[in-house]
Structure formats: structure tokens, C-alpha cells
Amino acid sequence: MAPRKSASKPNVSADELKTYYRDMLLIRRFEEKAGQLYGMGLIGGFCHLYIGQEAVVVGLEAAAEEGDRRITTYRDHGHMLACGMDPKGVMAELTGREDGYSRGKGGSMHMFSTEKRFYGGHGIVGANVPLGAGLAFADKYLENDRVTFTYFGDGAANQGQVYETFNMASLWSLPVVFVIENNQYAMGTSQKRSTSTPDIYTRGAAFGIPGEAVDGMDVLAVKAAGDKAVKHCRAGKGPYILEIKTYRYRGHSMSDPAKYRTREEVQKMREEKDAIEHVRELLISGGHASEEDLKAIDKEIKDVVNKSADFAKDSPEPAVEELWTDIVADVTPQNA
Amino acid sequence: MATEILMPALSPTMEEGTLAKWLVKEGDTVNAGDIMAEIETDKATMEFEAVDEGTIGKILVEDGTEGVKVNTPIAVLLEEGESADDIDTASSTPAPQAAEKSPEPEAKSAPAEAKAPAAPKADASPDWPEGTEMEKKTVREALNAAMAEEMRRDDTVFIMGEEVAEYEGAYKITQNLLDEFGAKRVIDxxxxxxxxxGIGVGASWGGLRPIVEFMTWNFAMQAIDQIINSAAKTLYMSGGQMGSPIVFRGPNGAAARVGAQHSQDYAVWYAQVPGLRVVQPYSAACAKGLLKSAIRDPNPVIFLENEILYGKSFEVPKMDDFTIPFGKAKVWREGTDVTIVSFGIGMTYALEAAEKLAEDGIEAEVIDLRTLRPMDTDTVIASVMKTNRCVTVEEGWPVPSIGSYISSVLMQQAFDYLDAPVINCTGKDVPMPYAANLEKLALTSTKEVIDAVRQVTYR
Structure with missing residues (x-):
């Protein structure tokens, strides 16, 4: 990998770096395994992998505090793992089994954990943006002093409801960080072909929302930007926009032949910008870890992922009675 | 141990594909992520990546082979230190369970559907204790009181919408609420x-109980994705973890001379969606008792009001707190000759027709469904078992209508009791015209209900 300077000087402890390395690696290995299980027919339907974008969620989770909330779109496996949801439960939901987070009734795009304050997993592009602002609205109303991370893509950034939400979030000073994960392609349409102005983070300006672009292949830069955004929200100054420039290595979903970009373009990103390799290099060059230490982490992660796959294969399909449960609630589920 | 590489499924519908081209050959070393082959699926040519590192020991399916079934071994991957001699011991990754056809699941049918006629359980209990003191109130006052009472009762209840605060509601349903509860809870x-x-639904997940007012339901079509995909489906999609305790309310259906875009009845649209509760009250007392239930309900509630009914007065019980449960119809008038089923403003035609028919000696039983989801079909069936005839009345379009659903329920559960086909009186199958005479024709009417009753009673 070509040497690269981190946007923020690595004023960061060895333990933190190792945590980032481990968390990013978990997402990558988990997603590779999910792709494999998809190929075997164990996972069906749509399956959108997060490979390449790991530094975004890992960096922002490092900026989050206990009680903060997060909500995202359908490319959601990374967000769930990064906020501490159990890989076994996530993988078992991917295989549509009883032990999945939604007991097999949600699938790849629809998982939730009120315990980890993860509010989905939404399949309609842009729809999770007002929902995230609504979660932040509740925190402000209840005087909770919490922040909601609302993730969406460069594609969703062209949906009208995003701007309806920007307006109200700013008008009402809602504590929400709008995280635009700009992976440069809305399914197969490049940002150049879909977006009139290249800098999406400036689109908050019309509503008085500050924003900035962040190198999403650098977990330390993401963490630093996250800290700044969270501080802004917690100070009662309203929403903040982070446009995080990232890249997905895989297709939009499993069935994407990816003819809209060259193999060389993907290869170049992988070789020169990979977020995990970056942290790996910082660990080695800083003398924080040896090759052996990292190998041990690799092995540990591989083990976690394999166990989650075995668990997801062994878990039974949901009981047929599940077809008729959870349609309406008799009592209010504990949401907050 | 050597591993078999299996033909992958590369799309949600792929069962077999063509192994178009190998990009590796026997003896090549591969790393995770390396592209090994191009595979043609039913939709596209896809690149097939390695998921493990190793050496290609043997290629089992040649370039250009068509119709290769998913999960067929196509190559053997050797781990470090293995040779091609190990190939016989290759273990294919465990056969995926999805490939085995699991026995056709026998899901139980929907409750109370498609069953042999069971005795209907009509709940005829009164909505409030007999002898309760009553007072005259308009539907507008009743709705306003219901919200104010619930906001006093629960701090997490708030109302948001266009003109609900300073303007006090486009139809004055939120009068005085800003004064009493302040701008934090009454939000323009x-x-x-x-x-x-969408913000309302998110807030309901965050621990609040929003009331979202749509100035009219016509404008809620802008928001229908959030109502259905986000509010109605999340409890199910989350395996019961997260519900959406939210009320969407506002005037629905035709007002008077406001044209096609402002005159649509959405009863059938929302009544079709599992996960929602759908309420369309007629009287002030029902509006109050049902709105209080709606605000307390843990599910998303669609509350369909009517502008013409807002100013109409009814007897409302003078009680500190009373609610009306969902799924309980109200019999407004008892009769033996025909059952007229309606809800919302349709009740005005139904009751007026019943009065006129009584003058000719035809006694109609008039049922107000009040909630369309859940729907109290038991009360309808029990009535039809007595009268043997049924007419339904609503202002919405006919294809399909609440009436057509009731007709199907009666066919399945009370077929032997019907002495005439069920007639559905509905709005006409046209966009609402502006001209006064045409608008009148586009809606249903008391005369149409009377004619329908005469047809089914042969009188």
C-alpha cells in the first residue's frame, strides 16, 4: 500500500487502534462470509455488503456515547456489528432463522435492536432520514441529551424528504448527525451522472446546517469528524452533516454485475486506500503491534465469524405460527 | 483439507447458470477477493470471487458449460501444503439447507376467515353505563376534548401538523390546545x-406518542410510504421489538365543491394494510371514545374524520374518562327486514333511509362499523342471520369497497341466510367533479339506499 498521511495525526492509543482494526476486520470478514452463504443459497433476496466502507461506522461509533441512537438504510450489517449487536443474531437473520434479530421476519434489510439503540435497517431510499430526525426529536422532547446518527447514501441525498427533514431538523434544532456515506455510486449510477453539484455536504447550507467532507477511508479522520459533529449536536446547536467519502468494493447488491465501473478502479481503491490496511500499517509502523499480534486478531475474528455462520445454519426456520405474530401489539413495546 | 468450490447463486432468482469463462487455471494461487470466473446468470454476466486463499487443484466444470445447477462443485481449492492427490478427500462445504425442499409449511389461516360458519359473537354491550348524564356536543368539540384529555393524562402525547397551533387548526379541531399545552406539545x-x-414515526420509536394531523387525508398521499412502510410494518419486521404508537388523523372524503384532488375517501386504502388500526367514526361520542383509544393504542392508528360531520351535534356522555374499544360495531337502530351497514358520513344516508323506510313499514337494522380494521363482522353476520338481507353504504369508490369485502364475508359465513344479493351503495367510479349537480350524483345518496333496500326486500 502506498504511504498515506492521516488527516488527523495519529494521536491515538495502541488500544484504540487495535479496537478499530478488530472492529473493521470483523465487518469485512462477516460480509465475506455473508457473500459466501449467499452463493450457497443460504441467504436469499437482497443482500447489500458493506465491504470497503468499514471505517465509516467504526469511526463514528468511536465518537458515540452510551444512549446515542443510530438508524440506516439497507446496507446495514456493518452498522449493526459496529454498535455491538451479536454477529450470530445478525447472521441468523440473514439466513431467515428463528434466532435472528427479527426472528427471521426482517432479513438483511430489516433488523433492529432497541437494546443497542439501533433502529433499522430500512429498505426505502431516503425514508430513514425523517425517521432518524424523529428519534432525535424524541430525545430533545424528553431532554435526554442524546444524539442520533442518521446514515444514508449519496443516492438518498437526492430524495425530497431528505430536504424536508433538513428544514425541520434545523428549524427545531434537533440533535441529529446526518451521515452521508458517499460511496460514489447510487446502485449503478455514478454521482457525476446523478448529482448536480459534487459536494453534498454543502446542501445543508440552504437550511443553516454546517457540514464537512471527510476521508472515509481513514478511520481516525472519521472519528475526529464524528467527535466534532456530536459536540455540536450535544451543545444544542442543531443538526450537523458529515459527507463521508467512501467506496464499496462489491456490487450494489449480490446480483450486481458492476459494469458501471472498471475492475481497475476497484482494484486501485483496494490497493491504495483500504481502511483496514491503513490501520494495520499504523499499528506496525508505530510499534504498537507485531505481525503475530495481528495474525492472532485475524484468527480470533475468523473464529467469531465462522461461529456466527454455523449458528445461522443450525438455527431452525421460524415456527409457522410466527406468520401471525407481531402484526399488532397488545401492549406498547419498549421502544425508547 | 481440500475444499470444493460450488456453483454460486448470484441473484435472488438464480437456479442455474453458464460457467462462461475461467480466469484462473489449475495450479494458480488465489486470495480472497480474486476473481476466479465469469458466470452468466439469468440477468447478467457476473464475476465470481474467491472467498478463501489457496491453490486451484482441479477445475471440474469447463468453460462454456451451460445449465450448471447452483451448488454443483465446479473446482477444488487446495490449502497450503496440499497437493492434487488430496482431491479425492475434498469436502464440499455442507449442502445448504435451502436446497432441500422443506415441507410446505401449513400456516393456519387468518383468524375468523374461510371457516365454516361459526356462531357470530356480536358484542352488544353499551358503550357507557346506562343512565349516564348526556350533553350535546359537536364532533369538533368531541375530538378536541379527546386530545386535551389525553394530553393531560400523558406528557408524551403531542400534536404536530400544519396550522395546528397558532391558527388552532384549519378546521378548528385543535382549538385552545396551544394555550393549554404550549409550543413544545402543539407544533406547527x-x-x-x-x-x-416520518419524523412523527421516528418520535414514536423514541418513546413519544405523536398525534399527526393531516389538514386533509388527501395530502397524506405525500406521506403514505412513511405510514405504511415505516409505521405499519416495523413491529412485524422487528420481530415484535419496535412498535409505532402514533395517531394519524384529519378530515377524509368529500367535503363540498372542492374538486377531485380534495375529495377522496381513503377508508379502503388503509383498511387493507396489516399493522394499522383504521377508525372512521360517525357520531361525536364515538369520535371521542375512539380517539382516546387511538391515542392510547400501541399501534399506528388511521383516524378518518369528515369535514361535514365536524359541526354536527350528538349526545355525548358526561364522564371524566370513557373510551370505546376498536373492533366493536354499534347498532344504531334495530330492525327485522334488512341490515344496512355503514360507517362515517355514510351513516347519515343509512339512518335517513331507515327513517323513511319505516314510514312504509320496512324496519331496517342500521349498523355503524366505526372501526374498519379490526372490523366487527360478527355483528353484521348476526344481524343478517335475522334480516336475511344486506345493503352497504359508503362514499368511497366501488372497486373494491368496504361493502364488497362485507359481501364476501357474508357469502362465506352467512350464505344460507341470504335471501337476496347484497347491494353496495358507493361513490361513483369517477374522480370527484366540481359542478354542484355532478358532485351530488358522484356521491351515494339516501335515495340510492332506499332503492337498494326495496330491491333486496322485493318491496
Whole structure:
């Protein structure tokens, strides 16, 4: 990998770096395994992998505090793992089994954990943006002093409801960080072909929302930007926009032949910008870890992922009675 | 141990594909992520990546082979230190369970559907204790009181919508609420239905109980994705973890001379969606008792009001607190000759027709469904078992209608009791015209109900 300077000087402890390395690696290995299980027919339907974008969620989770909330779109496996949801439960939901987070009734795009304050997993592009602002609205109303991370893509950034939400979030000073994960392609349409102005983070300006672009292949830069955004929200100054420039290595979903970009373009990103390799290099060059230490982490992660796959294969399909449960609630589920 | 590489499924519908081209050959070393082959699926040519590192020991399916079934071994991957001699011991990754055809699941049918006629259990209990003191109130006052009472009862209840606060509601349903509860709980929104409906649903997940007012339900079409995809489906999609305790309310259906875009009845649209509760009250007392239930309900509630009914007065019980449960119809008038089923403003035609028919000696039983989801079909069936005839009345379009659903329920559960086909009186199958005479024709009418009753009673 070509040497690269981190946007923020690595004023960061060895333990933190190792945590980032481990968390990013978990997402990558988990997603590779999910792709494999998809190929075997164990996972069906749509399956959108997060490979390449790991530094975004890992960096922002490092900026989050206990009680903060997060909500995202359908490319959601990374967000769930990064906020501490159990890989076994996530993988078992991917295989549509009883032990999945939604007991097999949600699938790849629809998982939730009120315990980890993860509010989905939404399949309609842009729809999770007002929902995230609504979660932040509740925190402000209840005087909770919490922040909601609302993730969406460069594609969703062209949906009208995003701007309806920007307006109200700013008008009402809602504590929400709008995280635009700009992976440069809305399914197969490049940002150049879909977006009139290249800098999406400036689109908050019309509503008085500050924003900035962040190198999403650098977990330390993401963490630093996250800290700044969270501080802004917690100070009662309203929403903040982070446009995080990232890249997905895989297709939009499993069935994407990816003819809209060259193999060389993907290869170049992988070789020169990979977020995990970056942290790996910082660990080695800083003398924080040896090759052996990292190998041990690799092995540990591989083990976690394999166990989650075995668990997801062994878990039974949901009981047929599940077809008729959870349609309406008799009592209010504990949401907050 | 050597591993078999299996033909992958590369799309949700792929069962077999063509192994178009190998990009590796026997003896090549591969790393995870390396592209090994091009595979043609039913939709496209896809690149097939390695998921493990190793050496290609043997290629089992040659370039250009068509019709290769998913999960067929196509190559053997050797781990470090293995040779091609190990190939016989290759273990294919465990056969995926999805490939085995699991026995056709026997899901039980929907409750109370498609069953042999069971005795209907009509709940005829009164909505409030007999002898309760009553007072005259308009539907508008009743709705206003219901919200104020619930906001006093529960701090997490708030109302948001266009003109609900300082203007006190486009139809004055939120009068005095800003004064009493303040701007934190009575919130004017910009004109942005899609956005504030979504914010409302998010707030309901965050521990609040929002009441979202749509100035009219016509504008809620801007927001219908949030109502259905986000509010109605999340409890199910989350395996019961997260519900959406939210009320969407506002005037629905035709007002008077406001044209096609402002005159639509959405009863059938929302009644079709599992996960929602759908309420369309007629009287002030029902509006109050049902709105209080709606605000307390843990599910998303669609509360369909009517502008013409807002100013109409009814007897309302003078009680500190009373609610009306969902799924309980109200019999407004007892009769033996025909059952007239309606809800919302349709009740005005139904009751007026019944009065006129009584003058000719035809006694109609008039049922107000009040809630369309859940729907109290038991009360309808029990009535039809007595009268043997049924006419339904609503202002919405006919294809399909609430009436057509009731007709199907009666066919399945009370077929032997019917002495005449069920007639559905509905709005006409046209967009609402503006001209006064045409608008009148486009709606149903008391005369149409009377004619329908005469037809089914042969009198």
C-alpha cells in the first residue's frame, strides 16, 4: 500500500487502534462470509455488503456515547456489528432463522435492536432520514441529551424528504448527525451522472446546517469528524452533516454485475486506500503491534465469524405460527 | 483439507447458470477477493470471487458449460501444503439447507376467515353505563376534548401538523390546545407531509406518542410510504421489538365543491394494510371514545374524520374518562327486514333511509362499523342471520369497497341466510367533479339506499 498521511495525526492509543482494526476486520470478514452463504443459497433476496466502507461506522461509533441512537438504510450489517449487536443474531437473520434479530421476519434489510439503540435497517431510499430526525426529536422532547446518527447514501441525498427533514431538523434544532456515506455510486449510477453539484455536504447550507467532507477511508479522520459533529449536536446547536467519502468494493447488491465501473478502479481503491490496511500499517509502523499480534486478531475474528455462520445454519426456520405474530401489539413495546 | 468450490447463486432468482469463462487455471494461487470466473446468470454476466486463499487443484466444470445447477462443485481449492492427490478427500462445504425442499409449511389461516360458519359473537354491550348524564356536543368539540384529555393524562402525547397551533387548526379541531399545552406539545409544521409524517414515526420509536394531523387525508398521499412502510410494518419486521404508537388523523372524503384532488375517501386504502388500526367514526361520542383509544393504542392508528360531520351535534356522555374499544360495531337502530351497514358520513344516508323506510313499514337494522380494521363482522353476520338481507353504504369508490369485502364475508359465513344479493351503495367510479349537480350524483345518496333496500326486500 502506498504511504498515506492521516488527516488527523495519529494521536491515538495502541488500544484504540487495535479496537478499530478488530472492529473493521470483523465487518469485512462477516460480509465475506455473508457473500459466501449467499452463493450457497443460504441467504436469499437482497443482500447489500458493506465491504470497503468499514471505517465509516467504526469511526463514528468511536465518537458515540452510551444512549446515542443510530438508524440506516439497507446496507446495514456493518452498522449493526459496529454498535455491538451479536454477529450470530445478525447472521441468523440473514439466513431467515428463528434466532435472528427479527426472528427471521426482517432479513438483511430489516433488523433492529432497541437494546443497542439501533433502529433499522430500512429498505426505502431516503425514508430513514425523517425517521432518524424523529428519534432525535424524541430525545430533545424528553431532554435526554442524546444524539442520533442518521446514515444514508449519496443516492438518498437526492430524495425530497431528505430536504424536508433538513428544514425541520434545523428549524427545531434537533440533535441529529446526518451521515452521508458517499460511496460514489447510487446502485449503478455514478454521482457525476446523478448529482448536480459534487459536494453534498454543502446542501445543508440552504437550511443553516454546517457540514464537512471527510476521508472515509481513514478511520481516525472519521472519528475526529464524528467527535466534532456530536459536540455540536450535544451543545444544542442543531443538526450537523458529515459527507463521508467512501467506496464499496462489491456490487450494489449480490446480483450486481458492476459494469458501471472498471475492475481497475476497484482494484486501485483496494490497493491504495483500504481502511483496514491503513490501520494495520499504523499499528506496525508505530510499534504498537507485531505481525503475530495481528495474525492472532485475524484468527480470533475468523473464529467469531465462522461461529456466527454455523449458528445461522443450525438455527431452525421460524415456527409457522410466527406468520401471525407481531402484526399488532397488545401492549406498547419498549421502544425508547 | 481440500475444499470444493460450488456453483454460486448470484441473484435472488438464480437456479442455474453458464460457467462462461475461467480466469484462473489449475495450479494458480488465489486470495480472497480474486476473481476466479465469469458466470452468466439469468440477468447478467457476473464475476465470481474467491472467498478463501489457496491453490486451484482441479477445475471440474469447463468453460462454456451451460445449465450448471447452483451448488454443483465446479473446482477444488487446495490449502497450503496440499497437493492434487488430496482431491479425492475434498469436502464440499455442507449442502445448504435451502436446497432441500422443506415441507410446505401449513400456516393456519387468518383468524375468523374461510371457516365454516361459526356462531357470530356480536358484542352488544353499551358503550357507557346506562343512565349516564348526556350533553350535546359537536364532533369538533368531541375530538378536541379527546386530545386535551389525553394530553393531560400523558406528557408524551403531542400534536404536530400544519396550522395546528397558532391558527388552532384549519378546521378548528385543535382549538385552545396551544394555550393549554404550549409550543413544545402543539407544533406547527411546515407544509411537508412526507417529512413530518416520518419524523412523527421516528418520535414514536423514541418513546413519544405523536398525534399527526393531516389538514386533509388527501395530502397524506405525500406521506403514505412513511405510514405504511415505516409505521405499519416495523413491529412485524422487528420481530415484535419496535412498535409505532402514533395517531394519524384529519378530515377524509368529500367535503363540498372542492374538486377531485380534495375529495377522496381513503377508508379502503388503509383498511387493507396489516399493522394499522383504521377508525372512521360517525357520531361525536364515538369520535371521542375512539380517539382516546387511538391515542392510547400501541399501534399506528388511521383516524378518518369528515369535514361535514365536524359541526354536527350528538349526545355525548358526561364522564371524566370513557373510551370505546376498536373492533366493536354499534347498532344504531334495530330492525327485522334488512341490515344496512355503514360507517362515517355514510351513516347519515343509512339512518335517513331507515327513517323513511319505516314510514312504509320496512324496519331496517342500521349498523355503524366505526372501526374498519379490526372490523366487527360478527355483528353484521348476526344481524343478517335475522334480516336475511344486506345493503352497504359508503362514499368511497366501488372497486373494491368496504361493502364488497362485507359481501364476501357474508357469502362465506352467512350464505344460507341470504335471501337476496347484497347491494353496495358507493361513490361513483369517477374522480370527484366540481359542478354542484355532478358532485351530488358522484356521491351515494339516501335515495340510492332506499332503492337498494326495496330491491333486496322485493318491496
Amino acid at each position: 409544521t411546515p407544509i411537508t407531509e412526507h417529512g413530518f409524517a
